[in-house]
Amino acid sequence: MVANTAWRSVEVGKEYRLTFQFDAESPWSGGFTAVDMNGLTVLLNTFKDAKFLQDFGVKQALSIYYNDKFVTKLPLSGSFAAMKSLLQCQEKVNALTGTTPQNRSTDPFSGGGVRPAVDPFRP
Numbered sequence: 001m002v003a004n005t006a007w008r009s010v011e012v013g014k015e016y017r018l019t020f021q022f023d024a025e026s027p028w029s030g031g032f033t034a035v036d037m038n039g040l041t042v043l044l045n046t047f048k049d050a051k052f053l054q055d056f057g058v059k060q061a062l063s064i065y066y067n068d069k070f071v072t073k074l075p076l077s078g079s080f081a082a083m084k085s086l087l088q089c090q091e092k093v094n095a096l097t098g099t100t101p102q103n104r105s106t107d108p109f110s111g112g113g114v115r116p117a118v119d120p121f122r123p
Contacts, residue, residue, distance in 0.1 A: 001042050001043065001044050001045075002018070002032070002042065002043050002064060003037075003040055003041065003042035003043065004072070005040070007041070010034045010041045010043065011034055011041075012034050012035060012036045012041055013033070013034060013035075014033075014034050015031045015032065015033050015034075016031070016032050016033075016034065016043055016066060017029060017030070017031055017032070017066070017067075018030065018032050018043065018045070018064055018065065018066055018071075019064070019065040019066075019068075020062055020063070020064055021062070021063045021064075021065070022055040022056070022059035022061070022062055022076075023059045023060055023061060025055065025059070027065075028047060028049075028052055030045045030047065031045065032044060032045040033045070053083065056076065056079055056083065057076075057079055057080040057083040057084075058080060059076055060075070060076055060077075061073055061074065061075055061076055062074045062076055
């Protein structure tokens with residue numbers, strides 16, 4: 001998710017193709033959907049490749065491009081510690097809810113009694 005209050009032309013519901021590049025590595029590209037988050041329009045995408053998260057945690061900077069034009073460069077200092085903390089938090093939530101990788105997709109309405117880590121209303 002990326003946002004900037006100066007990006008006033010971003011329209012909620014519209015898709016924008018962005019390219020992310022960590023340091024001088026091969027870039028990642030994807031469609032980002034503009035969504036409203038309490039009055040702030042953000043561009044949202046879910047990269048499902050674990051390497052993306054790894055790169056986010058260990059690289060020094062992230063450059064973002066739109067239509068091959070440079071948008072911004074973000075320093076990633078502290079991102080490894082932040083991701084480590086996020087993973088520790090998720091592990092604690094999983095322990096409290098009884099969620100494990102084996103039962104993560106269990107439907108809470110089927111009588112299984114386990115609340116999944118994913119959206120239970122998604123088909």
